[in-house]
Amino acid sequence: MRRDIEHVRKNISERKKKKVQGSYELPKKSFVPPQDEEMHGYPPLLSNSDYEKKRPLPEFRKETSRLGVQLFFSVLLFAAVALGKQTDIAFLNGPEEWITSQLQEDFPFATVTAWYSERFGEPLQVVAPKPSSTEENIAMPVNGTVTTSFQNDGKGIVLTTENNSEIKAVREGTVIFAGNDEDTQKTVIVQHEDGSKSIYGYLSSIDVHLYEHVQAQRNVGSVKSEEGKSAEFFFAIEKDKKYLDPVEVIKVDESS
Structure with a gap:
C-alpha cells in the first residue's frame, strides 16, 4: 500500500515538472553552421531569400x-x-x-526664342548679329501707296508699289507660315515676341522658311507685276485674335 502511494506521488511530481518546463520553454533557434567564407575571415554570402528581403523597391514602381x-x-x-x-x-x-x-492657339515661337536668346544667346551663333533698331521705329514693309483701306474688309490693306520690290519684315519674329493662302496667294506670317503677327500677302516669291527667326527689315519675299503696271501687296497686323489697322500702327502714305 505504501509503495502504491509513493508511486502515485512520483508520477504527480513528474507531471508537474513537465508542465512547468513546457510553459517556460524558450523559443528554439535554428543553428546555421558557418560558411567556408566566414571560417576564412570573409563576409558570408547572401542567399536569394536574403537578397529578396533586403532589396529596396525599384524606382520604376513610383x-x-x-x-x-x-x-x-x-x-x-x-x-x-x-x-x-x-x-x-x-x-x-x-x-x-x-x-x-x-x-x-498658335505656339508662342517668338516669345520662346526671345527668352532663350536672353539667357543663352543666339542658337548656333557664329557671328554676332548686327544691332537692330528699337521696336518703336517700325517701318512699312515696302514703299507704296494704299489703294484698299482697312475699312474695306477689316483685315488689312493693299498697297501698290514698284515692280520687283522687296518686302521686309516690320519687326523681329519667327515665321509661322510660308506658303499659299486661299485669299492672299503666296503669304508669309511672322509671329512677334508680344504675340502679335504681321502678314505679308500677294507675294511673287518667298525668301524665308517655316520657323525661321528673322530680324526687323529682313527680306521675306518680293512682289512683281506685268510690265508697265504697279505691283500689289497685302499687309495686315493681328493681335489677340483681332486685326489692327496698319495705318494707325505705322505711318504710311494713304493717298490714292
Whole structure:
C-alpha cells in the first residue's frame, strides 16, 4: 500500500515538472553552421531569400504609379468631352471648349526664342548679329501707296508699289507660315515676341522658311507685276485674335 502511494506521488511530481518546463520553454533557434567564407575571415554570402528581403523597391514602381494617375485623368477628360458632345449640359462643355482653344492657339515661337536668346544667346551663333533698331521705329514693309483701306474688309490693306520690290519684315519674329493662302496667294506670317503677327500677302516669291527667326527689315519675299503696271501687296497686323489697322500702327502714305 505504501509503495502504491509513493508511486502515485512520483508520477504527480513528474507531471508537474513537465508542465512547468513546457510553459517556460524558450523559443528554439535554428543553428546555421558557418560558411567556408566566414571560417576564412570573409563576409558570408547572401542567399536569394536574403537578397529578396533586403532589396529596396525599384524606382520604376513610383513612375508607374505616377503614369497611372496621369492616364486616369486623361481618360476622365476624354470621357467628359465625349459626354459633352452628346448632351447639352453647360458644365460638360467647358473641357471641350478648353481643348479646342488649346489646339487652335498658335505656339508662342517668338516669345520662346526671345527668352532663350536672353539667357543663352543666339542658337548656333557664329557671328554676332548686327544691332537692330528699337521696336518703336517700325517701318512699312515696302514703299507704296494704299489703294484698299482697312475699312474695306477689316483685315488689312493693299498697297501698290514698284515692280520687283522687296518686302521686309516690320519687326523681329519667327515665321509661322510660308506658303499659299486661299485669299492672299503666296503669304508669309511672322509671329512677334508680344504675340502679335504681321502678314505679308500677294507675294511673287518667298525668301524665308517655316520657323525661321528673322530680324526687323529682313527680306521675306518680293512682289512683281506685268510690265508697265504697279505691283500689289497685302499687309495686315493681328493681335489677340483681332486685326489692327496698319495705318494707325505705322505711318504710311494713304493717298490714292
